[in-house]
Amino acid sequence: MFGDVVFWVLSAVAVAAGVMVFRFDSMARATYALLLSLLCVGGLVVRLGLDYLGVVIVLMMTVEMALMAVFMVMYMMNPAGLMPMSMLHNTKGAAVVCGGLFVLLAAGIVLAPWPHRRGRPGDDATRALGESLMGPHMLTMMTLGLALFATIVATVVLATRRGRYDRFGDALRAPRADDPARGGVGR
Amino acid sequence: MAETAPLWAVVVLPLALVVLAGVAAGADAVLSAAHGGAGAWRRAADPWREAVRLLVQQPRRTRAADRWLGRIGIGLVPVAAVLAAAVVPWGLRPVTDPAVGVVWFNAMEALAWAAVWLAGWGPNSAFSLVGGYRFLAQGLAYELPHMLALTTAALGAESLRVGAVVAAQRGLWFVVWMPVAFAVHLLSAAALAFWGPFAHPLGRDVAGGAAAEWSGPDRLVLLAGRWLLLAAGAAFAVPLFLGGGHGPLLPAWLWTVVKTAAVLAALLGLRHLVPTVRMDRYMEVAWLVLVPLTLLQALVVAVVVLGRR
Known part of the structure; x- marks a missing residue:
């Protein structure tokens, strides 16, 4: 209740x-x-x-x-x-896409042959999750992690205004980075 | 396994946290006045006096403010502190001891990100919005090492349950073999409360930052909530690294109080010795120094745990 x-x-x-x-x-x-x-x-x-x-x-x-x-x-x-x-942007197109997606997902929920539960869930769901992630799904997680990391690096590269050539000179030979404000570890 | 406290603890917990935060704020006022010579201890009641003053102060309003969103933000600060403190064992019994208590604390502390930005956004004022943004940048700096520090303690106990972390320190306190994680947690406790060396989001150079436009009871909730966050962060160091209620002679609850007071005293010392740190400078220290250090610390702990099996 x-x-x-x-x-x-x-x-x-x-x-x-x-x-x-x-x-x-x-x-x-x-x-x-x-x-x-x-x-x-x-x-x-x-x-x-x-x-x-x-x-x-x-x-x-x-x-x-x-x-x-x-x-x-x-x-x-x-x-x-x-x-x-x-x-709201592109209201008509968005309505069509959303409506279609909703119908698709709802149809999937109604029509899919859901399996019946066999056995009981374990006592410790967190441990089961960890063992699954670190065991059979290790490859999935590693691939996912790599893809996410590559995305982050790519976004930073695209967004940054000052690259290493700005910081260390054209030949990358400057002993100190030429930064507008010095960082916390004194570079 | 530590059992949870009776139901009345739900009522007592916020009050206890307020008293703890008030005493800490009083000690801070005394320390600040100590240069003035004799009679500094009389300043201990200053925070309470200031609270009463704010309660009766005429509120100031700004034009085109999103007042409700801002109020949700400042209300979130003390709420997050109390919810985070719910998993901290006072003595050996917490108000609640969920199986994922360490992650719960981390999640509640993250609410402060949203809270401070909202408090900065709400009044429709440039300085206060700058303060809100500063805290988000600061969050990016302190959160990653902090998460690794929390993970290290959980790793040492092989459990995310705070009660289990305390039980694992019956013999040796975690601070002895996880000093780096402990130090990072202390720094992060100050940073998540945007307080002391990490008070830049409310800095004087931006006329008070995220708190600039808040006055009256609103300001009281925001500034008191900040002390509550600090008290919760300091109190959480005790079960994680200082053995919780374990100790000779004294009862468990008294040990918790003594250790929490010691951690708060260390943080007060930090505030009075270290100047305010700009968040972009701390960012570099956090990611280039603290993250590798905490990762090494976690590795050492993981190897010890595996070797123990």
């Missing part, structure tokens, strides 16, 4: 906050409505008995949304995302 109430409250807030992302006219409000929605999803995952995954979702999404607020404000074409603006 209590579990049902928690489930429905979290689900309702998650969906409502998700809708509000597109109703707000402020970058900051939209970002934090999305965060609220994701925090509720984290709570739902905890309700599934996956404590570790749920809390990690809360942790990662909080940090991610905090940073996203920065990037959204930084890269917006309207003066730095500080003015009221619509969160």
Whole structure:
């Protein structure tokens, strides 16, 4: 009973906050409505008995949304995302894509032959997750990690205004980097 | 396995945290006044006096402010502190001891990122927004070494449960063989409370930064919440590295209080000895020095744990 109430409250807030992302006219409000929605999803995952995954979702999404607020404000074409603006773009195309995706996913849920549970879940879901990640799914995780890391490096390379030639001269021979402000380790 | 405290602890916990933070703030006021000569100890009540003053202060408003978003931000600061402190054992019994307590603490501490940025965004003021951005940059600097430090303690206990981490220190405190992780946790406790050497997000050079435009009760919640965060961060060092309630002669709860006070005293000392650090400078120290050091520390602990089996 209590579990049902928690489930429905979290689900309702998650969906409502998700809708509000597109109703707000402020970058900051939209970002934090999305965060609220994701925090509720984290709570739902905890309700599934996956404590570790749920809390990690809360942790990662909080940090991610905090940073996203920065990037959204930084890269917006309207003066730095500080003015009221619509969160909707390409409304007709987006409606078609979203509708199609919803139908596809819903059809998948209804039509897929879901397997019946055999056996019982282990006592310690966190340990089971760790053993799975470090065992049979090691290759997946390593590939994923490498891809993410490559993306980060590529983004930084594309975004940086001052590369090593600016810092160490054309022949890379300068004994000290030519930086506008010196860093914490005195370089 | 440590059992959890009775239900009334839920009510007592925020009060205890407020008292702890108030005493720490009082000690800080005394230290600040110590240069003035005799009678400095009278300043111990200053934080409480200031709190009362803020409660009755006429609030100031800014134009086109997103007041509610900002208020959610400043409200999040003390809420995050209390939720983080819920997994800290007072004595040997925490309010709650979830199987992933260490990750829970980390997640609640991350709420401060969102909170400070929102507090800076809310008033629609340039200086205060600069302060909010400064904290996000600071978060990027301190969070990674801090996560590795927390991981190291959990690794030593082979559990994410805070109770298990305390139980694993029955013989040897983790601070003895994880000194780097302990030091990084202390630095991060100050950084996550944007306090002391890491107070740049509220710096004087930006007219008070994220707190610049907040006045009256709002300001009280933000500044008190910051002390609560600091107290929670300091209190969490005790179960992680200082053996929790374990100790000779004295009862467990008293040991916790004594050790927490010692950690807070060390942090106060840090504040009065080290000037404010710019976050881009700390970023370089954190990523080029602290991350490799904490990784090495984790490696040493992992090898010891494997060798023990």
